[in-house]
Amino acid sequence: MKTVAFRKEVQEQLEKIQRADIVVGIPSFNNARTIGHVVRAVQAGLAKYFPDRKSVLINSDGGSTDNTLEVVRNTSIENYDSILLHHRVEPLFKIATPYSGLPGKGSAFRTIFEMAGALDAKACVVVDSDLRSITPEWIELLVKPVLDDGFDYVAPLYHRHKYDGTITNSIVYPLTRSLYGKRIRQPIGGDFGFSGKLAKFYLTKDVWQTDVARFGIDIWMTTTAIANQFNVTQSFLGAKIHDAKDPGSDLSAMLYQVVGATFELMETYHDVWKPIRGSEPVTAFGFEYSVGLEQVNVNTGKMLKLFQEGLKNLRELWVAVLGNSDFREVERLGTLGDREFQFPLALWTRVIYDYAIAFHNKKLPIEHLIKSLTPLYLGKTASFILEVEQMGQEEAEAAIEKLCQEFEINKEYLTASWK
Amino acid sequence: MTDFLDLILEPLQEVFHAIRQFLPNLLAMLVILIIGILVARVLRAILVRFLTAIKFDSWSDRMGVTTLMRKSDLWAKPSLALGAILYWIMIIIALAMGMSALKIQAVDNLVSQFFMYLPRAFSAIMILLVGYMLTGFVSRAVLIAAVNSGYHYAKLLAEAIRLLLTVLVLAMVLEQLQVAPGIVLAAFSIIFGGIVLALAISFGVGGIDAAKRMIERETGEKRTEEPKDDVEHI
Numbered sequence: 135m136k137t138v139a140f141r142k143e144v145q146e147q148l149e150k151i152q153r154a155d156i157v158v159g160i161p162s163f164n165n166a167r168t169i170g171h172v173v174r175a176v177q178a179g180l181a182k183y184f185p186d187r188k189s190v191l192i193n194s195d196g197g198s199t200d201n202t203l204e205v206v207r208n209t210s211i212e213n214y215d216s217i218l219l220h221h222r223v224e225p226l227f228k229i230a231t232p233y234s235g236l237p238g239k240g241s242a243f244r245t246i247f248e249m250a251g252a253l254d255a256k257a258c259v260v261v262d263s264d265l266r267s268i269t270p271e272w273i274e275l276l277v278k279p280v281l282d283d284g285f286d287y288v289a290p291l292y293h294r295h296k297y298d299g300t301i302t303n304s305i306v307y308p309l310t311r312s313l314y315g316k317r318i319r320q321p322i323g324g325d326f327g328f329s330g331k332l333a334k335f336y337l338t339k340d341v342w343q344t345d346v347a348r349f350g351i352d353i354w355m356t357t358t359a360i361a362n363q364f365n366v367t368q369s370f371l372g373a374k375i376h377d378a379k380d381p382g383s384d385l386s387a388m389l390y391q392v393v394g395a396t397f398e399l400m401e402t403y404h405d406v407w408k409p410i411r412g413s414e415p416v417t418a419f420g421f422e423y424s425v426g427l428e429q430v431n432v433n434t435g436k437m438l439k440l441f442q443e444g445l446k447n448l449r450e451l452w453v454a455v456l457g458n459s460d461f462r463e464v465e466r467l468g469t470l471g472d473r474e475f476q477f478p479l480a481l482w483t484r485v486i487y488d489y490a491i492a493f494h495n496k497k498l499p500i501e502h503l504i505k506s507l508t509p510l511y512l513g514k515t516a517s518f519i520l521e522v523e524q525m526g527q528e529e530a531e532a533a534i535e536k537l538c539q540e541f542e543i544n545k546e547y548l549t550a551s552w553k
Numbered sequence: 554m555t556d557f558l559d560l561i562l563e564p565l566q567e568v569f570h571a572i573r574q575f576l577p578n579l580l581a582m583l584v585i586l587i588i589g590i591l592v593a594r595v596l597r598a599i600l601v602r603f604l605t606a607i608k609f610d611s612w613s614d615r616m617g618v619t620t621l622m623r624k625s626d627l628w629a630k631p632s633l634a635l636g637a638i639l640y641w642i643m644i645i646i647a648l649a650m651g652m653s654a655l656k657i658q659a660v661d662n663l664v665s666q667f668f669m670y671l672p673r674a675f676s677a678i679m680i681l682l683v684g685y686m687l688t689g690f691v692s693r694a695v696l697i698a699a700v701n702s703g704y705h706y707a708k709l710l711a712e713a714i715r716l717l718l719t720v721l722v723l724a725m726v727l728e729q730l731q732v733a734p735g736i737v738l739a740a741f742s743i744i745f746g747g748i749v750l751a752l753a754i755s756f757g758v759g760g761i762d763a764a765k766r767m768i769e770r771e772t773g774e775k776r777t778e779e780p781k782d783d784v785e786h787i
Binding site for chain 1: 611612614615690693694696697698699701703704705707708711783784785786787
């Protein structure tokens with residue numbers, strides 16, 4: 135397996151450091167505004183919870199033009215006295231470098247994995263560079279299960295607004311849970327902890343010239359850990375608040391990236407997921423508490439309008455993917471008014487499974503297939519919002535749990551059609 | 554008496570002589586035909602095996618070739634259909650070669666013209682196939698993108714694109730086949746130009762009110778805002 139070649143100065147730094155207990159990786163691209171806070175939180179977390187561990191912070195950058203690398207190099211905590219009772223024993227090393235390979239988070243992570251491997255790190259963490267809600271405690275929660283409790287992979291657990299993360303809530307979480315039998319609540323959270331052993335295992339996979347390198351790295355890391363029998367857990371990190379996404383970013387492109395990567399992994403691990411039935415809970419670290427969340431404005435009318443447009447214009451496509459019987463049920467939904475609109479859970483489950491089967495059978499070019507799911511997804515999202523409008527966070531979570539159970543009950547439908 | 558017998562026997566002898574000269578050519582033609590049929594069968598079998606190995610049928614499903622065949626009432630698998638096409642092409646070639654073995658001048662000219670036309674026919678078929686697949690791909694991409702953008706006339710737009718591309722592909726095919734090239738060029742220009750002109754007029758006239766509203770918005774008139782949507786899908 136071809137490895138990444140480091141720049142001369144990075145190679146010299148690695149040789150000087152020799153080895154590390156903990157590596158914290160931060161991928162970045164034009165995040166000068168926010169990365170400083172993330173770096174300080176990481177520094178404080180390592181100083182507070184792992185003062186006697188040799189730690190390295192690695193910033194893997196995608197060619198930023200806003201001096202992100204300089205911000206990382208120049209950021210440090212001036213006065214530890216205000217936040218720590220005891221001073222750090224071991225120094226914290228910092229490496230900020232551009233990564234090589236296909237542009238994307240996966241390539242950034244690969245560089246971090248390579249450096250963690252070169253330093254023979256025992257535990258690694260990756261966090262997003264635009265996090266506003268990261269605290270020093272995140273470092274403890276993502277590293278301790280690996281260092282002290284023998285886990286290989288720590289997924290994040292966030293408290294998010296009931297309307298947020300709908301791709302996760304309605305597709306990725308129920309699907310991943312029913313396929314691989316593990317209830318990882320946030321499989322594409324973006325902030326993970328993992329062992330050095332798992333980092334080395336990731337590097338043995340030949341995925342760095344594929345879409346995994348561009349945008350599929352999060353689901354790939356989670357699925358690879360579960361499917362290859364690594365010890366997985368999750369840690370409660372509180373709220374996840376990051377920089378507002380570009381409002382012009384395309385939902386169908388997001389769906390294509392996330393759902394496409396998930397379906398692609400089904401191809402790779404079909405021998406693993408086919409015999410699994412039901413799911414088991416995954417241990418959770420951290421003290422779960424309620425988090426005050428900002429109000430999220432929603433426009434279900436617009437979502438349902440797009441669903442109706444899809445029903446009118448994508449009829450032939452949907453019949454080819456869903457079959458006549460499921461399509462007729464979807465068509466019936468088009469006759470419901472906005473306030474009474476409800477997307478049945480069993481139907482939604484079969485829609486996702488039908489799309490997975492169509493992906494497997496290569497019925498259409500992949501991008502066309504998954505982007506044609508967008509109006510159906512918006513219909514489901516609108517239905518969920520209307521259902522949980524008057525509910526609290528816990529009741530909304532119970533509604534998601536019902537959907538997950540539906541996915542598990544209907545798994546036979548998927549395995550029978552997957553040839 | 555001898556002269557009378559000569560008069561009867563001479564033509565018969567000439568015919569017999571001509572037949573005797575023609576028979577080896579006929580035999581050669583039959584042998585060429587038989588060998589051609591055998592070669593055609595072998596090549597068909599090899600091609601079908603190769604296409605099955607590279608999953609040509611599922612690729613055809615994806616690219617819409619199978620759908621086109623079904624619409625044309627062809628129910629065979631695409632790989633078998635291609636095998637059949639190769640088989641009959643080989644039979645025609647064997648027949649043409651066999652007929653040239655007869656050494657009849659008129660037939661020789663016909664065969665030579667046929668072989669000279671074959672490359673054009675082949676490239677016309679390729680243009681048709683590739684053009685059909687590309688047309689389907691582009692119009693489906695436009696349809697999905699327009700639907701996901703909330704454009705009300707997504708299907709109409711996709712069909713208009715399909716029509717334009719189909720006219721373009723057919724014109725290219727006819728031009729390649731050298732079928733009345735002057736007429737085809739003129740007809741294509743008129744049809745294509747007409748479609749584009751119709752679209753320009755309909756958008757121009759139909760969009761007058763929309764353009765007016767946009768200008769009024771720019772010059773400071775308020776309009777009620779759509780309710781915001783802050784959902785973070787990911």
